[in-house]
Amino acid sequence: MATDQIVTSQVPEQASAPDAGSGLVIETRNLTKVYRDFWGRRKVAALKSLDIEVKRGEIFGLLGPNGSGKSTTIKLILGLLFPTSGRVLVFDQDATETRKNERIGYLPEESYLYKFLTTDETLDFYGRLFDLSGEERKRRIDELVELVGLQGARHRQLKEYSKGMTRRVGLAQALINNPDLILLDEPTTGLDPIGTRDMKDLILSLRDQGKTVLLCSHQLSDVQDVCDRVAILHQGELKELGRVSELLKVQDVTEVHARGLSEAAKSEIAEVIRRHGGTVESIDNPTTTMEELFLNIVRESERRPGARRVTSDPADVDTPPADDSTKSRAQK
């Protein structure tokens, strides 16, 4: 996916309409959802008195284990479920209002698409649902197919696609209307590490364009990489809410990154720390992440095709040096 090619011009009229005052894109008030059986008997309380606010232009993450109420919250926001009590406001309108959908893009947990359509037909169909004109649909489809990197497969039926490719079509349909609010349910499921990285880059670039993103995920590293704020749910209740940078900050530990230090210099720094009453927990060379290792190998392979020397001794693994130019924005 080529994140630098996102086109933000030609925003539909309704998308640029200002929110009525509050600057809040999503607001839940005392939101409660109780699932009932056929006879109306109470089965399970999926969500209990949830109060969250998602502001314009932020990436908001919903975190939690299975059954914690993440998907229920998203479905309530989309109007796919009705609250048992409390309210959801999206762009200051009730979540059951159809009109709000004109500014929303939604990527479901699994890509619920019509398998007998091709990518072009799929996007054309969803474009028509937004009442886009033929010309505009064609332009948007071309842009999005390029954005999600499906140029070579746009005339194939989705049933021939791999899971990752279907996911990309799902993402493209979510963006067909150039939405102001994008809801992503497990956006990286089924994607390979490159796809995952691209997806994260895309989410960030959407934020940079002033869009609001709400995502829910099990992949804690993804959430950590992209989200500005997170809400952690458990058993239908809100357990934590705040900025990722603040929530993750370990208050009494200091981290220093330096390059090109000699062993003597390291000993001297440790001495200085001890002199100031601190405790040196470790002075070591950092390891890269598995994601970074994988991406570097793939990039190198693309530059120099052919078999790569692999040794069984971990010490011999040819770890390429961290290269600033290839470092993703997601890691910054």
Add this chain to the structure above:
Amino acid sequence: MMLQPEDFWSFSEWLLRPESFLESALLQGVVLVALAILVGLLIGYLVSAGRYGPGEGFYAVARAVRDLVRDDLPGTSARRIYALARLAAKEAFRRRVLVVVALFMVGLLFAGWYLDRRSSDPARLYISFVLTATNYLILFLALFISTFSLPADIKNRTIYTIVTKPVRATEIVLGRIFGFIGVGTLMLAPMGVASYFFVTRGLQHDHEVVDIKDLGDGRFEGKLSYDQFHDHTFTLDAPAGPDEVALGLTDAVRGHRHVVRRIGDRYVIGEPTGALRARIPSYGTLIFTDRAGNLDTKGIDVGSEKAWGGYGSAGVSRLVGVTREARRLEYGYMEGGTLGSAIYTFRNVTPSRYPDEEGIAMEMSLRAFRTIKGDIVSGLNGSITLRNPDNPQIESNPIGFVVQEYDVSEERLPRQLEGTDAGRVRMLDLFEDLVSADGELEVIIRCTDRQQYLGATTSSVYLRPAESSFAWNLAKSYLSIWLQMVMVIAFGVMFSTFLSGPVAMVATFVCVLLGFMAERIYDIRYYMDRGESMGGGPIESLVRLLRQDAMTTDLDVDAVAGKVIQGVDAGLIYTLDVIATSLPNLPKMLGTAEYAASGFDIFGSLLARHSVATLGYVLVAFLIGYFFLKTREIAA
């Protein structure tokens, strides 16, 4: 073909019933729509109130109504409906619905083997076969495609990506309905064309001249070869000159004739004509006279041969208990050799409408009831007398005919005929003397065999001013099938908005079935209301079955049990009656096939009535579907 009085109504008569508004289709439609809305709102409220409490429940229902009027109807977009319709159609084609067309075509290829070629009326056989086969195939197809699509979308959650777009519930329902109608139409069209060729080609055949006899006066009489299980005799008129073509016509066998030409020594036998027709009948009003010659509205009741009457469709009037009159026709009989007669009065009998110099074509399908065996081989004898309604002194001499039972016999009323004018015998001119100043003509039918009876209804005798094209008539039959398909699709989509696929299919099927049973249910009510023992309602029938009691005896249980059984039955039958009256009367629409098969032009007013009724039901189904989809938690 026996037509009921309601079949003769014009569109406005059917819609408004000026003399009895309670029976009008308009009132029935309005009541139905109002009831559907009221019951829908009530059920919606009860469900919402159960879920959210009485106050919030009311708010939820009110919001659904407000959304429909304020947002969803005005916001409905043709582009979105088109997109959804196209998707529904693509999905149906992906499910290989076209196989049904292929099956139909294969069926037609082999049908010729199994249709009885020795039938006395092969045209009727061929036409009813294709129409019935198409009708049931298309209805079953409509049932399948319309009921499974939406539940499948909800089940595999593809609906999530649709309802999270600015798509209105109105558009989802209409898109589905239109999409499936498109699929059905695309399938019905080739089936119709194939049917046309099947019928016309299937009846096509040829003969050769096998025998020819010179009659001496320049005319010839001959016989054609035995082909397709029949042969013909023919006469050839003398040619105008030695080099001219001699023209002749065969007798009518199995509903058709051939034109025979002799060109020199060569005979050319024309294609069969007259088998595929679309007669446009002009019906009159009927009144009887009893054996003493007094006017009588019903004729003689000969028991079960009269064809039992019943309520027929009488709109809302029957449900509110205003009418207890039979609406269905019964045959009235006239006794032979007495003054008993059936008097038909035809209107608008003018030379411009009947320009044929040979006279007015009149066709009859009378019933015979014999009290003595007599000559069982030949038919009963009757007579036709024409009379001027303004001046009953002027009447023609009786024209004799032999009744052809279960068949349509054609008579010709000649332009010039012998008759009496105030007791004086003279030649009468049909239009000058026998037709009244305002264009009315009385045709009096009598039975001339003593102790035998002839039965007649309004549709038994008609004049035939014109003929329409068979192809157009077949197209009208297909239009009627199309309307039925539209109705089934609308009901299927409606049920699929709140039921799972198989359940929606069963529900739609039950509706179709109840529609088919409607007339029977009306009849059961009719007999119960009249206190006639005809088997009773469901419980009484069961008791009779278990006790092995005859249908027409009194129910043989003690008085209290009898009252309870009949009371419960009355309630059940009344409920069924209400439901059946609310459902589309599919048999009436299916009945148009009978018109085509019998060679009658399908009345335009009848098609107009079916079209309006279909539109009405589609509207009701759309509204109900909308409310269910709107108030449904898609992800629940």
